[in-house]
Amino acid sequence: MVLCGQNVQLPAEPAVHAVVGSHASRHPDRIALTHGTGELWSYGRLDARANQFAHFLRLQGVGRGSIVGVCADRTPELMIAILGVLKAGAAYAPLDPTYPEDRLRLMISRLARMDLIAVTPETRELVPGGHLLDLVELGPRLDPLPVTAPEVRTRGDDLCYVVCTSGSTGTPKAVTVDHRGWYNLLNWLCTEYRLGPGSGGMVISPLGFDITQRALMLPLFAGAAVHLLPSRHFDPRLAYRLIGELGARAVHCAPSAFYLLAEHEMAGGGEVLRELDRVFLGGEPPAASRFADWARLPGNRATLANVYGVAECTDISTAHVLSDYESYLAGSVPAGRPIHNTRVLVLDDGLAEVIDGEVGEICVAGTGVGPGYLDPAPEDEARFVTVERDGVPVRLHRTGDRGYVSATSELMVVGRVDAQVKVRGMRIDLGDVETAIRRHPGVRDAAVLALPDARGQTELVAAVLPANGPIEGRGLRGDLLRALPKGMIPQRLVEVAEFPLSPHGKVDRRALARRLRHDGDGARVL
Amino acid sequence: MIEQTIHEIWGRELKLSDFSDHDDFFALGGHSLIMTEIQKAIAEKLGVEVPMDELFRQNTVHKISTHIGSLLAVS
Numbered sequence: 119m120v121l122c123g124q125n126v127q128l129p130a131e132p133a134v135h136a137v138v139g140s141h142a143s144r145h146p147d148r149i150a151l152t153h154g155t156g157e158l159w160s161y162g163r164l165d166a167r168a169n170q171f172a173h174f175l176r177l178q179g180v181g182r183g184s185i186v187g188v189c190a191d192r193t194p195e196l197m198i199a200i201l202g203v204l205k206a207g208a209a210y211a212p213l214d215p216t217y218p219e220d221r222l223r224l225m226i227s228r229l230a231r232m233d234l235i236a237v238t239p240e241t242r243e244l245v246p247g248g249h250l251l252d253l254v255e256l257g258p259r260l261d262p263l264p265v266t267a268p269e270v271r272t273r274g275d276d277l278c279y280v281v282c283t284s285g286s287t288g289t290p291k292a293v294t295v296d297h298r299g300w301y302n303l304l305n306w307l308c309t310e311y312r313l314g315p316g317s318g319g320m321v322i323s324p325l326g327f328d329i330t331q332r333a334l335m336l337p338l339f340a341g342a343a344v345h346l347l348p349s350r351h352f353d354p355r356l357a358y359r360l361i362g363e364l365g366a367r368a369v370h371c372a373p374s375a376f377y378l379l380a381e382h383e384m385a386g387g388g389e390v391l392r393e394l395d396r397v398f399l400g401g402e403p404p405a406a407s408r409f410a411d412w413a414r415l416p417g418n419r420a421t422l423a424n425v426y427g428v429a430e431c432t433d434i435s436t437a438h439v440l441s442d443y444e445s446y447l448a449g450s451v452p453a454g455r456p457i458h459n460t461r462v463l464v465l466d467d468g469l470a471e472v473i474d475g476e477v478g479e480i481c482v483a484g485t486g487v488g489p490g491y492l493d494p495a496p497e498d499e500a501r502f503v504t505v506e507r508d509g510v511p512v513r514l515h516r517t518g519d520r521g522y523v524s525a526t527s528e529l530m531v532v533g534r535v536d537a538q539v540k541v542r543g544m545r546i547d548l549g550d551v552e553t554a555i556r557r558h559p560g561v562r563d564a565a566v567l568a569l570p571d572a573r574g575q576t577e578l579v580a581a582v583l584p585a586n587g588p589i590e591g592r593g594l595r596g597d598l599l600r601a602l603p604k605g606m607i608p609q610r611l612v613e614v615a616e617f618p619l620s621p622h623g624k625v626d627r628r629a630l631a632r633r634l635r636h637d638g639d640g641a642r643v644l
Numbered sequence: 645m646i647e648q649t650i651h652e653i654w655g656r657e658l659k660l661s662d663f664s665d666h667d668d669f670f671a672l673g674g675h676s677l678i679m680t681e682i683q684k685a686i687a688e689k690l691g692v693e694v695p696m697d698e699l700f701r702q703n704t705v706h707k708i709s710t711h712i713g714s715l716l717a718v719s
Contacts, residue, residue: 350697351697352680352696353683353696355684355687542677592671595671595672595673604676610673
C-alpha cells in the first residue's frame with residue numbers, strides 16, 4: 119500500500135536561512151523574535167547579528183561540512199547561534215541544557231566533527247568539553263564584523279541540523295537532516311496551513327527534539343515572529359499566559375504538553391487556546407479523550423493537526439487535521455496523508471507491499487528522507503535501503519513504526535517493531551535506559567517497560583534484579599539522574615526476585631508487564 | 645505552616661508518606677509532570693505563581709518553602 123503526497127518543485131539550491139535573510143532585507147522593521155514580554159528583536163537586528171556571528175565562525179574555519187553545537191535556553195542568543203551557523207554554511211547540533219553532563223558528553227563524542235559549541239553565560243558551565251563560544255562574552259568581537267551575510271553557497275544536500283536520539287546500547291544516535299528536506303517541510307507547512315507574517319509561533323518544547331527545530335524556524339521562514347518561552351523547563355502556566363499576552367498564533371508541541379494547556383483552559387484559565395490559529399501535535403499519538411471537550415467548545419477556532427514522522431525523515435512525513443472526535447474517541451487519531459514530495463509505504467519484512475488495510479512496517483520515500491546517521495552502527499545503517507520500484511531505484515527509510523492504511527486512505531500508526539517507545543513526546547530506546555540501570559553496582563539486571571499509568575498516559579517502569587541484597591532506590595535514582603535526561607528515567611522502579619522467562623529463555627515482557635501492573639508477587643517498589 | 649502545606653502537596657503528588665523536607669524531588673521519583681501538578685496546587689492553596697524553573701532549582705520541600713515565604717513576605 120502506498121500513499122503519495124503532492125509533487126512540488128523546490129528551488130535548485132534550497133537554503134532555509136536564505137528565506138529568513140530575504141524577509142530581513144525586505145521588511146527589516148518587522149518583529150522577528152520575542153523573549154517574554156520585555157524583549158523584542160526586529161528582523162533587521164536579528165539578521166545582522168546572525169550575520170556577524172557567521173563571519174566570526176568563518177574566521178574560525180567553520181564552513182560547509184562543519185557541525186557546530188548550540189547549548190542555550192530559549193533566548194535570542196539561541197536563534198542568533200542557529201542562524202549564524204547556517205549562514206556560515208555549517209549544520210548545528212542542539213544540546214539541551216537540561217540534560218546531565220554525562221549525557222551531553224556522550225552526545226558531543228558522537229558528533230565527532232564538532233569542536234565549537236555556542237553557549238551563553240547561563241549554559242557554559244553545563245557543557246563538558248569542546249571549544250566554547252559564549253555569545254554574550256563574544257559581543258565586542260562581533261560588533262566590528264560585517265552585518266551582511268557572508269558569501270557562502272549552500273546546496274540542498276548540505277546538512278542543516280543534527281539531533282541526537284536515544285540508542286539501544288546506551289549511546290545516542292546522531293540523526294542528520296539536509297536543507298532540501300527541511301526547506302520542503304517548512305514550505306509545505308506554509309502552503310498547507312497558509313502561514314505568513316501574521317503566523318507567529320510560541321516555542322515551548324525541549325531544545326533537543328526535532329519538533330523544536332521546526333517550531334524555531336517556521337515562523338521566521340514564514341516572515342512572522344518566533345516567541346521564545348523564557349523558561350528552561352516547560353512551564354504550562356507561563357506558556358499559557360504568554361501565548362495570550364504576545365498574541366502567538368501557533369504552537370507546536372507533544373500532545374502530553376498540550377493536555378496541560380487545554381486542562382488549564384478548561385479549569386477556567388482563560389480563552390487563549392481557542393483563539394489560536396494552529397496547534398501542531400507531534401512526537402507521540404494524541405489521546406483525544408484528553409482534549410476532546412476542549413476541542414468541541416463553542417467558538418473554538420483553533421485548527422489542530424496531528425503530524426507524524428521520524429527524525430531520520432526530517433520530522434514530519436504525514437499530517438491529519440482533526441475534526442471527527444467521535445471516531446478518535448472510539449479508535450485513534452490518524453497520522454494522515456503525506457506532505458509534499460513524500461511517499462509513505464506499508465511493507466512486509468521482505469519489503470513487499472502489504473495488501474490494503476493490513477499492518478506492516480511504515481517506510482518513507484522522497485525529499486524528506488535524510489542523509490542518515492553520523493558514524494552509524496551497521497544495524498542503524500540498514501534502516502536506509504534502496505529498493506527497485508517500477509524499474510527505478512528508490513531510497514527508503516524503514517521507520518520501525520508499524521501501521522496500516524485506513525479505508526479513507528490515511529496512515530494509521532499502531533506500534534513499533536522494536537523496543538523504542540515514546541514517553542511525553544520523547545523518543546526512548548528501552549535498551550538505553552536498561553543499560554544505565556545495569557551500571558549501578560547493586561543491580562544484576564534490569565528490564566524496562568512502557569506501561570499506561572492511571573490516566574492512560576505512557577510511563578516507564580523498570581523491573582530490577584538486585585545483585586546482592588536490597589537495592590537502595592534513592593541511590594539508584596541519583597545515578598540515573600547523572601546519566602540520563604530526566605524524561606528517560608523510569609517513573610517506577612520495582613525490585614523483583616526474578617524475571618518471568620519465555621520458553622526460549624528470554625525475558626517474557628508480557629508476563630512481566632502483568633506482574634508490574636499489580637506490583638504483586640513479592641515485588642518491592644523502590 | 646508553608647512548609648507543612650508544601651510537604652502535604654508533595655506527599656500527595658509523589659504518593660509518598662515517609663520523606664524528609666530535605667529530600668531531593670527527583671531522587672524521590674519526581675518528574676516534570678508531577679512538578680506541574682505541584683505548581684498548580686501551590687497556586688491554588690497558597691495563591692503564589694512559582695515558575696517551573698524555580699521549582700526545579702529549589703528541589704526540596706524546605707528550599708521551596710523558604711523561597712515561597714520570601715515571595716509572600718515581599719507582597
